[in-house]
Every structure is written in C-alpha cells, then in structure tokens.
Amino acid sequence: MPDRKEPILIVENLKTYFEQAEGTVKAVDGVSFDLKPDEVIGIVGETGSGKSVTVKSIMRLIYPPGRIADGKILFKTDEFSPGNPQYVDITKLSEEQMTRIRGKHISMVFQDPMTSLNPMFTIEDQMIETIMFHRKVDENQAREIALEMLHKVKIPDPERRLKDYPFQLSGGQRQRVVIAIALSCNPEVLIADEPTTALDVTVQAQILELMESLQKEFHTSIIFITHDLAVIAEVANKVMVMYGGKTVEYADVFTIFENPIHPYTNSLLNCIPRVDVKQDSLSPIPGQPPVILNAPPVCPFLPRCNFRTKRCEEELPGLVEVSPGHYVRCFEEIIEKLFVSTRGGQK
Amino acid sequence: MLKIENLKKYFPVKAGFIFERTVAYIKAVDDISLEIKENETYGLVGESGCGKTTAGKTVIRLLDPTDGKIVFDGVDIAKLKEKDLKPFRTKMQIVFQDPMSSLNPRMTIGDMLSEPLLFHGIAKNKKEAEKIIGGLLEEVGLKAYHVDRYPHQFSGGQRQRIAIARAISVKPSLIVLDEPTSALDVSVQAQIINLLKRIQEELHAAYIFISHNLAVVRFISDRVGIMYLGRIVEEGDVDQVFENPMHPYTKALLQAAPVPDPRKKRERTMLIGGSPNVINRPNGCFFNPRCKYRMKICEQEYPEFVEVENGHKVACFLYNK
Ligand SMILES: Nc1ncnc2c1ncn2[C@@H]1O[C@H](COP(=O)(O)OP(=O)(O)OP(=O)(O)O)[C@@H](O)[C@H]1O
Ligand SMILES: Nc1ncnc2c1ncn2[C@@H]1O[C@H](COP(=O)(O)OP(=O)(O)OP(=O)(O)O)[C@@H](O)[C@H]1O
Ligand code: SF4
Ligand code: SF4
Numbered sequence: 042m043p044d045r046k047e048p049i050l051i052v053e054n055l056k057t058y059f060e061q062a063e064g065t066v067k068a069v070d071g072v073s074f075d076l077k078p079d080e081v082i083g084i085v086g087e088t089g090s091g092k093s094v095t096v097k098s099i100m101r102l103i104y105p106p107g108r109i110a111d112g113k114i115l116f117k118t119d120e121f122s123p124g125n126p127q128y129v130d131i132t133k134l135s136e137e138q139m140t141r142i143r144g145k146h147i148s149m150v151f152q153d154p155m156t157s158l159n160p161m162f163t164i165e166d167q168m169i170e171t172i173m174f175h176r177k178v179d180e181n182q183a184r185e186i187a188l189e190m191l192h193k194v195k196i197p198d199p200e201r202r203l204k205d206y207p208f209q210l211s212g213g214q215r216q217r218v219v220i221a222i223a224l225s226c227n228p229e230v231l232i233a234d235e236p237t238t239a240l241d242v243t244v245q246a247q248i249l250e251l252m253e254s255l256q257k258e259f260h261t262s263i264i265f266i267t268h269d270l271a272v273i274a275e276v277a278n279k280v281m282v283m284y285g286g287k288t289v290e291y292a293d294v295f296t297i298f299e300n301p302i303h304p305y306t307n308s309l310l311n312c313i314p315r316v317d318v319k320q321d322s323l324s325p326i327p328g329q330p331p332v333i334l335n336a337p338p339v340c341p342f343l344p345r346c347n348f349r350t351k352r353c354e355e356e357l358p359g360l361v362e363v364s365p366g367h368y369v370r371c372f373e374e375i376i377e378k379l380f381v382s383t384r385g386g387q388k
Numbered sequence: 389m390l391k392i393e394n395l396k397k398y399f400p401v402k403a404g405f406i407f408e409r410t411v412a413y414i415k416a417v418d419d420i421s422l423e424i425k426e427n428e429t430y431g432l433v434g435e436s437g438c439g440k441t442t443a444g445k446t447v448i449r450l451l452d453p454t455d456g457k458i459v460f461d462g463v464d465i466a467k468l469k470e471k472d473l474k475p476f477r478t479k480m481q482i483v484f485q486d487p488m489s490s491l492n493p494r495m496t497i498g499d500m501l502s503e504p505l506l507f508h509g510i511a512k513n514k515k516e517a518e519k520i521i522g523g524l525l526e527e528v529g530l531k532a533y534h535v536d537r538y539p540h541q542f543s544g545g546q547r548q549r550i551a552i553a554r555a556i557s558v559k560p561s562l563i564v565l566d567e568p569t570s571a572l573d574v575s576v577q578a579q580i581i582n583l584l585k586r587i588q589e590e591l592h593a594a595y596i597f598i599s600h601n602l603a604v605v606r607f608i609s610d611r612v613g614i615m616y617l618g619r620i621v622e623e624g625d626v627d628q629v630f631e632n633p634m635h636p637y638t639k640a641l642l643q644a645a646p647v648p649d650p651r652k653k654r655e656r657t658m659l660i661g662g663s664p665n666v667i668n669r670p671n672g673c674f675f676n677p678r679c680k681y682r683m684k685i686c687e688q689e690y691p692e693f694v695e696v697e698n699g700h701k702v703a704c705f706l707y708n709k
C-alpha cells in the first residue's frame with residue numbers, strides 16, 4: 042500500500058534550455074509541482090509554454106542542444122533499493138538507470154501518436170515487444186496482455202487490429218493503441234500529453250473512465266496535459282498553469298476554476314468556446330505571446346498584463362503561496378489587488 | 389462549388405498467408421452525398437473511426453474513390469488520372485490530423501513552405517518565396533526566424549500552425565481541415581479560427597472542417613454533417629443541428645460533450661455498448677444496437693435520409709413514417 046501523503050514525484054524549479062543559433066530557448070524556466078499516489082495533475086497553458094518539454098524532462102528525453110539546466114526531479118522508487126522506496130533525482134540518473142524507470146515506473150503517451158508507433162511493424166509486434174521488455178512474461182502471455190489492453194481502450198475488433206499496421210488505423214484508434222501500450226506495464230506514474238484530443242467525446246469519456254479505474258485499482262498517479270479545460274475540470278484533482286516556461290498558478294481544481302488569481306489564468310478561462318451557447322466571436326487574449334528566446338528575467342505575462350506595475354518591469358516574481366496549496370507567480374502587493382478584483386466579482 | 393454524390397471508399401481486408409485474398413471490405417466511406425458552396429464551411433463530426441479523414445482525403449483525391457462523383461467547379465474529378473488532376477492540386481489542400489507525420493522531418497520549415505510556392509509558380513524566385521513565407525508565418529503567429537528550424541524543434545501547436553500556413557500558401561479554393569486546432573490552447577485556437585475565417589473571406593474558399601471539438605464546430609461551421617459508420621446520419625444548418633438535434637446519435641454526442649466546470653460531471657454512460665465494428669455492421673440502422681429508441685423496423689431496414697425541416701435531414705425511423 043503506497044503512502045498516501047508523501048508525493049511520489051516532486052519537481053522543483055525545473056529549467057530546461059535549448060541552445061540555438063539565435064540564442065537560448067528557455068523552454069522550461071521555473072516549474073514546480075508535486076504528485077501524490079492516486080492524484081491527477083492537469084497541466085494547462087499556452088502552446089509553446091513548455092508543457093511537453095517539462096514532461097519530456099521527467100522522462101529524460103531531452104537531447105543536445107537541449108539540456109536540463111537546473112532544478113530537481115525527485116522520484117520515489119524501490120527500483121534501486123528493493124523493498125525500501127527512496128527518492129532518486131531523475132536529473133542525475135545514468136542512462137542505464139533511466140531505462141529501468143522509463144516505461145516501467147513512469148510511462149508516457151506522446152502528443153503525436155504517430156511518432157511513438159513504428160510504421161514498419163504491426164500493432165502486435167510493437168505491443169508484445171514493449172510488454173516483454175518490461176514484464177517477466179513470455180510471448181503468448183504478452184499477446185494476451187496486449188489483447189486485454191486493446192479491449193480496455195475500446196478498440197473495436199481487437200484481434201484483427203493486432204495484425205494492422207499503424208497507417209491502417211484512424212487517428213483515434215492510433216491514439217488508443219498508444220494509450221494501451223503505456224498502460225500495459227502498470228506504471229506508477231502515467232504521463233499523458235494530449236491523450237484525448239484525437240477522440241470523439243464518447244470515446245474520450247470512455248478513456249477517461251478507464252484511466253480513472255486504473256488509478257483506483259493500481260493507485261497510478263497521472264500527469265495530464267490538455268488544452269481542453271473541460272476535460273481538466275472533469276479529471277484533475279489539481280492544476281498547474283504554465284506560461285512562458287514558468288509555473289504561474291498551481292492549486293486544486295476547484296480553486297483554479299472558481300477562484301483563479303493570476304491574470305493569465307483568468308484570461309484563459311475567459312476564452313473557452315462553448316457548445317451550449319451560440320457565439321458571434323471568439324476572443325483570443327490580446328497582445329503578444331511571451332518571448333522565450335533570450336527571455337528577459339521578468340514576468341513572462343508582462344506584455345499582456347493589465348495589472349502590471351513598475352516593479353514588474355524590473356524583477357521576476359517568485360511563486361507565492363496565497364493560501365495552503367495555492368501558489369501564484371506575481372508580486373504580493375499586486376496579488377492583494379487581484380484578490381479584491383477577482384473576488385469582487387468583476388472578472 | 390463542390391458537389392459530392394454517392395461517394396464510396398472501401399478498403400479491402402486481406403487474409404491468407406501464401407495466397408492473399410480479399411475476405412471483406414472496410415466500408416470507411418459508404419455513400420456520402422453533400423454540397424458545399426464557396427465561402428461555406430461544412431463541419432464533419434462523428435465517432436473516431438467513422439470515416440471522416442478517409443472522406444476528406446478521398447474528396448481531394450489523395451485516395452482513389454471506390455465509386456461516386458466529386459464535382460469540383462463543374463468537373464467530375466473522381467476518375468481523373470493523376471496528370472489531369474494537376475491543375476486541381478493547388479486548388480485543394482488539406483491540413484492533416486497528425487501534423488508531425490505530414491511534415492518532412494529532414495526539411496526546414498522554410499524549404500518546406502517554399503517548395504509548393506516555387507513549384508506552382510506563385511513565387512518567381514527564392515527571394516520572393518522568402519518574403520511570402522515571412523508574412524505567412526507572421527499570420528499564423530510564428531516568427532520569421534523559425535524558417536531554419538526542423539519540425540521536431542517545435543511544440544505540437546506550432547507544428548499545427550505550420551501545416552495551416554502551408555495549406556493556405558497556395559491560395560486554394562477548398563481546404564480540408566482535419567482537426568486543425570486540436571493541439572492549440574483556447575486563445576491561439578481563437579486566433580487561428582479567426583484567421584481561417586479571414587482567409588475564407590479573402591479567397592472565398594470552401595472548408596471541410598473535421599473536429600471532435602463540438603464547441604469549435606458550432607462556432608466555425610455553416611452546415612454540419614454527423615457521420616456514423618461511413619454514412620451521414622444527420623445534416624443541417626449548424627444551429628438547426630445543435631439546437632434541435634434529431635438523430636439519437638447526435639443527441640448522445642451533444643450530451644457527452646464535457647463542460648468546463650469541475651462540479652458538473654457529464655453523463656458518461658450515455659452510449660451503451662462498445663464502439664461498433666466497421667466490418668460487420670449491424671443489419672438495419674447501424675446505430676440500432678446502441679439506440680434506446682430502437683423499434684422492430686430498425687433491425688430490418690436502413691432508414692432513408694429524409695428532409696424533416698428546411699435543409700435539415702436525418703436518417704432515422706423516428707422521423708420517417
Ligand atoms: N528540440 C527543440 N529544440 C529547440 N526548441 C525546442 C525543442 N523542443 C521544444 N522547443 C521549444 O520549446 C518551447 C516549448 O515547447 P513545448 O513542446 O514544451 O510546448 P508545449 O507547451 O507542449 O506546447 P503545445 O501545447 O503547443 O504542445 C517551444 O517554443 C518550442 O519551440
Ligand atoms: N489505409 C487504410 N487501410 C485500411 N483501413 C483503413 C485505412 N485508412 C483508414 N482505414 C479504416 O477506415 C476506417 C475509417 O478511418 P478514418 O481515418 O477515416 O476515421 P476518422 O473518422 O477520421 O477517425 P478519427 O476521428 O479517429 O480520426 C477505420 O476503421 C480505419 O481503420
Ligand atoms: S507580475 Fe506583474 S506582469 Fe506579471 S502577472 Fe503579476 S502584475 Fe502582471
Ligand atoms: S432508426 Fe431506429 S435504431 Fe436507428 S437511430 Fe432511429 S430509432 Fe434508433
């Protein structure tokens with residue numbers, strides 16, 4: 042029985058940079074969160090804000106000219122100390138040690154399903170290979186597990202699908218295969234990068250249901266990245282909002298949706314399109330997106346922020362804990378004003 | 389502008405080790421008819437695997453149709469040979485669902501975007517192409533210095549915008565947009581949708597807009613078609629369909645749409661039974677095993693596609709007496 046209180050994963054002030062000819066791309070530049078057994082954290086934020094790079098860093102899939110420049114990624118595991126789980130810092134593991142974590146303890150569903158499927162092999166070959174690599178089973182048992190997983194992700198006619206090549210599947214079917222592969226080794230942490238965008242709402246609901254039941258059954262913790270805030274509202278216990286490579290707000294799901302404080306979170310929630318009402322226009326957040334190439338050391342939301350003050354142009358705000366478990370990256374004196382403006386019902 | 393009549397696309401299912409033979413067909417697109425005017429957006433919605441992408445690819449002849457007509461600007465292009473199709477190629481573009489797989493990993497964004505411009509003579513030389521590309525990137529919210537990068541150096545949403553830039557660069561009159569905004573945050577999504585609308589006004593282009601995001605479909609489309617197992621089961625003006633859905637499948641879809649409120653849980657048990665099997669489709673109405681209004685006749689005959697109110701058509705026995 043895992044300890045429910047101690048986080049299984051702690052990310053502390055993570056920074057991942059890419060050196061480019063034009064300068065340094067600070068794709069991730071100050072991300073912090075933690076994840077307890079059983080929890081689902083939703084990561085939301087602008088396109089290009091560093092969500093995928095954050096989770097690829099956790100999987101240690103960052104290659105030169107990219108590098109993890111700073112921060113810690115602590116993962117609690119007994120892989121290196123059998124029977125006695127201890128925190129290891131993923132940023133410091135060797136590649137050999139990392140292969141014992143990746144896929145087995147932490148597995149990931151990538152944003153682009155085609156990139157994680159090999160076009161030259163059938164679904165069966167790919168699933169069996171992964172399962173046999175991580176679990177002590179023979180080929181027949183692996184095939185059984187593969188079939189069972191395809192059933193679980195609601196692929197119609199799974200026996201026949203096993204023989205298919207990736208190009209023979211629809212976008213949503215490919216996505217479900219990738220989810221099935223990630224889940225087939227019962228990881229402790231499942232990272233899902235936009236796992237349901239290629240799925241229609243009914244299949245999406247089924248997949249979310251499946252993830253929820255796995256989480257209950259195996260206490261899997263989930264990191265869920267999606268642009269669909271309605272899905273976040275449905276599955277996440279807590280939410281981390283990213284902007285320009287940084288954590289800008291982090292709290293439980295109710296707080297994020299009902300009492301958001303950061304100006305970016307507020308703007309984001311204001312542009313959700315709705316099915317249930319007719320809209321004449323969709324309004325993007327006005328102003329320029331953040332600079333991440335040679336980013337100046339100031340708040341990334343500055344160019345778009347209506348609340349900015351002189352201080353914002355000079356210093357970088359830290360993450361402030363405004364109430365237990367609710368963190369906001371902004372200056373304290375401004376947060377107080379934001380508090381009044383958001384609670385006063387004007388926003 | 390575009391008229392599709394009884395379009396079919398079947399994929400053979402093969403079996404046998406030494407002598408491969410066709411044992412069945414996947415009827416991915418099975419008798420679809422629709423019409424799109426210039427300046428109009430036709431939203432195509434439906435369960436994963438129901439044939440939307442196949443329909444989109446077949447319409448612009450990336451796949452050869454099994455049967456049917458595709459009348460584009462008065463010419464039936466369904467059976468044209470590749471060389472006769474050439475003049476139509478620039479006019480018909482597609483933005484693929486999986487942007488990574490449609491971008492050549494070994495080409496920089498600049499080369500990828502200048503290729504069609506030079507090939508079709510839209511830009512006279514490299515210099516002119518560069519200028520056009522700079523403008524295009526700006527328009528989709530990227531930067532001119534991005535031209536020297538490779539696809540893997542971009543985020544998912546950035547890649548999707550590159551694919552959009554490539555499609556609009558040749559000023560087509562028909563664009564198939566297959567989940568073009570699914571990887572974008574709501575703010576950039578709004579920006580891209582506004583951009584698509586603006587380009588449509590400029591080019592008077594017709595769009596086929598495929599998406600699972602019902603809120604976006606509702607916003608951008610003039611007309612929508614709901615697909616189920618290769619056929620269109622309901623079609624109408626977007627407000628007709630969203631405000632007065634008739635087909636039980638459409639109703640289920642709309643009810644299953646998630647809402648951005650953590651205190652409301654959607655009805656997840658709406659659709660009973662698993663996803664249907666494309667090879668052995670049920671007898672009668674394909675939806676009948678999952679339909680709570682199923683009647684005797686539904687298991688025997690496929691309902692006709694009939695107009696119930698002005699321009700609003702549905703294939704269901706509840707409305708076809
Ligand atoms: N290999 C790379 N080389 C250079 N820059 C990169 C690389 N990978 C990502 N980046 C840059 O880092 C930034 C963050 O990218 P990331 O993929 O994490 O964004 P994201 O938040 O996942 O966005 P999306 O929602 O669009 O998927 C982007 O500006 C991207 O261009
Ligand atoms: N090249 C192919 N060979 C064989 N079968 C195919 C091929 N392409 C698609 N199919 C099958 O045709 C059916 C329709 O696929 P299609 O990609 O059109 O679905 P879709 O509606 O776009 O779904 P999604 O929303 O999941 O992208 C699926 O059952 C798929 O497996
Ligand atoms: S630090 Fe300044 S610019 Fe940034 S969100 Fe707060 S008020 Fe706005
Ligand atoms: S025809 Fe019958 S089974 Fe099909 S959707 Fe209508 S009521 Fe349901």
Ligand SMILES: [Mg+2]
Binds near residue numbers: 544545
């Ligand atoms: Mg991403």
Ligand SMILES: [Mg+2]
Binds near residue numbers: 212213441442485566
């Ligand atoms: Mg598709």
